[in-house]
Amino acid sequence: EDQVTQSPEALRLQEGESSSLNCSYTVSGLRGLFWYRQDPGKGPEFLFTLYSAGEEKEKERLKATLTKKESFLHITAPKPEDSATYLCAVQAKAGRRALTFGSGTRLQVQP
């Protein structure tokens, strides 16, 4: 059974204080690992897809990396508008299109 575990559950940062969110996964062959951002009362918003170990992708203050067992979302010099829940999801190779999500990390960036 595919599993995704995200840590920490919640993270409070000061503006400008860089940190990393962790996503550990167990999947029967990884087709893709997806990062989404979710604001309160809204649907998940796509950020990145990573396909193979060693791959990295960046967008503004966010950088996602992937190993064979986990992914990290690095946030550099965060701003209050980066406050949100960050969700990690995996898609298995076994023909399924369903995404298996973790429970997310709730990030709060204080000015």
Add this chain to the structure above:
Amino acid sequence: GAGVSQTPSNKVTEKGKYVELRCDPISGHTALYWYRQSLGQGPEFLIYFQGTGAADDSGLPNDRFFAVRPEGSVSTLKIQRTERGDSAVYLCASSFSGGARETQYFGPGTRLLVL
């Protein structure tokens, strides 16, 4: 262009009632997905459509849940004999063709509360 839209945005119903939730995918997207998200949890997969047919309904929790997509565009998720445990946010997503690794774009969700 317009994103995925879902109606209603909120639905309050009584235990035992029937509800329908609607999803309008991004224009041109042939793949459509339904997920359910409970408070403090990530979305859980319910069902995936490729065109008009349900390609994977392995996430539907029981036979009270049913979904259709008769013309390959709009989809309706139907819940019979609602229970309090059905209360959650129901999210719809679409992707271009349902191919492997495709990005799934989510709508804003329908918040269902069963009293």
